[in-house]
Amino acid sequence: MGTAILCLLLVCCFCDQVQGDPSFTIDYTRDCFLKDGSCFRYISGSIHYFRVPPIYWKDRLLKMYMTGLNAIQVYVPWNFHEPQPGMFNFDGDRDLEHFLDLTVELGLLVILRPGPYICAEWDMGGLPAWLLHKKNIALRTSDPDYLNAVDSWLSVLLPKIRPRLYCNGGNIISLQVENEYGSFHACDYSYLRHLQTIFRVYLGDDVVLFTTDGNTNKELKCGTLQGLLATVDFGPVDNATKAFKLLRRVQPRGPLVNSEYYTGWLDYWGEKHASSSAEQVSRGLQDILETGASVNMYMFEGGTNFGYWNGADFKNTYKPITTSYDYDAPMTEAGDPTDKLMAIRSIISKFRSVPEGPFPPPTPKYYYGLVSLNKIGDLVDFLDVFSRGEPFVTQYPITFEDVKQVFGFVLYRTHLPFDIPFFIPLSSQLNGVHDRAYISVGGRFYGVLERDSISDVNVTGNAGEWLDVLVENMGRINFGADVNDFKGLVGNLTLGGDILTDWVMYSLDIDGPIAAGWPYVPDNHIRMNPQWQSRTGATFYSGTFQITAVGDTFLKLSKWTKGQVWINGFNVGRYWPARGPQITLYVPSNILSLSQPNRITILELERAxxxxIAVFLDRPILNGTLPRR
Incomplete structure (x- = not known):
């Protein structure tokens, strides 16, 4: 440890207990938590403030309280708060302290999971992509480069948490150290001990620290550490008694906790919408509570992966996660109570009193109808608008990380080296495109290269024409050994049998200009150029609509293929109805305007x-899986 940390140990006052002061500890003799000296168990639910508009934080928390929960569990995503090294953001939708203030106001305790890695089906599991600027960095290990970045982050975050600890008069009763580390290949106990030391330095010896792992011997062996409370996660299909029996092998005494009781599951593009019945989930919850264990339901409300924040899994192939993180949870993506919530409330009422009074109603939803859109132009027509500085010139392709691009799109261009009168394949090596590449020659769209799926596209053209390869980052892997997930062209492309060289790369910032009002001309001033009539390839469309009442709505893009949507400059997320299962995008009321026209801007990547047209509905469609294209 550095001198600064040692000094903190000497000068910081933590939870110095005086008789009658609030306390939250563990009684290993009676196998329970002690809250103010009495045995206590929590019934909690997970909510992610970073997936819910701030205007709705209180609404969601109130509904959790009214369900009968006495605690909530929440992650803190490092990459959400430190987008660039040393640049910290805790304002607006990142105002963690305001969110925590609302939990105090509603009388909810907090179980905090501050990372540094969180998984959460969030981009790179919450780790910032700028860590990959050092290509050989060993994430989630004792690698000094990684630990230095972790220590810097925690030195900013944990001092904000210290006054909010229960023993300091706040409502945070426990904190997780790392997350499901037993599922990671490294099994680096020195790394876990380092984190434990940092947490103790900033938060003191009295706060309850814990780990969470799957209920297998291997996961519990590598994910637990002496001095940290071990907890497990499992869903309603598992036997609670059997799962806790495994936990007892590594932790013979102490409270039993399921830190992630799965109320549903996530969705991947191109796969069936995940769901679980209210009866199954409530029955499993009762089984856990009958053991006397504490439980956190993951998720209680899932929310939305606005913008580019979704993560991805790698299970034999790359599997990007949908924009919706509805999770088939007790509260929907839009915060509405479901039959599953009411069934859970009924079970909780058997074990503790639930608040009386009417349950908060769903937020208003509106059908705003059809909006016509005009074609603005191809993306390559606006490189002067969206390019972040001068393009990079390189003999062979380099990655997003090499040009310090985190999310979105990078355009790779090179000239055709010879005439191609007949179709020949443009090919990538296996897994050489991360994650989708949209191929055009001379402005003519030919198709897509896709990670682990489509490795060649047939093209034609004349020598000297631009070969454009627009690469989309579809979300970094958030779980397992592959979190070092570099984006872009991670290998060479070949045309026929020739390796292509002499690339010009444009790092694109599309969000900035759109948030600033682009396109700036009114719809009735957009002149349709006859050569723009093609509706294939990366193309912008825009339109406006007015509303007479503000509420949540759901955007449906019938017969569009795949792309990105902004409304009034806010990046609503990715759409991909051609693949499903998600067909509509959740549009929260706070981004809409009554006083002026609302602008919708679409970047369609393949075919409009x-x-x-766009259609705004008053209900979501999340289960519309179509045949894979």
Missing amino acids: PDWP
Whole structure:
């Protein structure tokens, strides 16, 4: 430890207990938590403030309280708060302290999971992509480069948490150290001990620290550490007694905790919408509570992966996660109570009193109808608008990380080296495109290269024409050994049998100009150029609509293929109805305006419909899986 940390140990006052002061500890004799000296168990639910608009934080928390929960569990995503090294953001939708203030106001305790790694099906599991600027960094290990970054982050975050500890008069009763580390290949106990030391330095010896792991011997062996409370996670299909029996092998005494009781599951693009019945989930919850264990339901409300924040899994192939993180949870993506919530409330009422009074109603939803859109132009027509500085010139392709691009899109361009009168394949090596590449020659769109799926596209063209390869980052892997997930062209492309060289790379910032009001011309001033009539390839569309009442709504893009949507400059997220299962995008009321026209801007990446329209519905469609394209 550095001198500064040792000094902190000497000068910081932590939870110095005086008789009658609040306390939250563990009684290993009676196998329970002690809250103010009495045995206590929590019934909690997970909510992610970073997936819910701040205007709705209180609404969601109130509904959790009214369900009968006495605690909530929440992650803190490092990359959400430190987007660039040393640049910290805790304002607006990142105002963690305001969110925590609301939990105090509603009388909810907090179980905090501050990382540094959180998984959460969030981009790179919450780790910032700028860590990959050092290509050989060993994430989630004792690698000094990684630990230095972790220590810097925790030195900012944990002092904000210290006054909020229960023993200091706050409502945070426990904190997780790392997350499901037993599922990671490194099994680096020195790393876990380092984190434990940092947490103790900033928070003191009296706060309850814990680990969470799957209920297998291997996961519990590598994920637990002496001095940290071990907890497990499992869903309703597992036997609670059997799962806790495994936990007892590594922790013979202490409270039993399921830190992630799965109320549903996440969705991947191109796969069936995940769901679980209210009866199954409530029955499993009762089984856990009958053992006397504490439990956290993951998720209680899932929320939305706005912008580019979704993560991805790698299970034999790359599997990006949908924009919706509805999770088939007790509260929907839009915060509405479900039959599953009411069934859970009924079970909780058997074990503790639930608040009386009417349950908060769903937020208003509106059908705003059809909006016509006009084609603005191809993405390559606006490189002067979206390019972040001068392009990079390189003999062979380099990655997003090499040009310090975190999310979104990078355009790779090179000239065709020879005439191609007949179709020949443009090919990538296996897994050489991370994650989708949209191929055009001379402005003519030919198709897509896709990670682990499509490795070649047939093209034609004339020598000297631009070969454009627009690469989309579809979300970094958030779980397992592959979190070092570099983006872009991670290998060479070949044309026929020739390796392509002499690339010009444009790092694109599309969000900035759109948030600032681009396109700046009114719809009725957009002139349709005859050569723009093609509706294939990366193309911008825009339109406006007015509303007479503000509420949540759901955007449906019938017959569009795949792309990104902004409303009034806010990045609503990715759409991909051609693949499903998610068909609509959740549009929260706070981004809409009554006083002026609302602008919708679309970047369609493959093919737009002949009649480019958008439809705003009053209900979501999340289970519309179509045949894979």
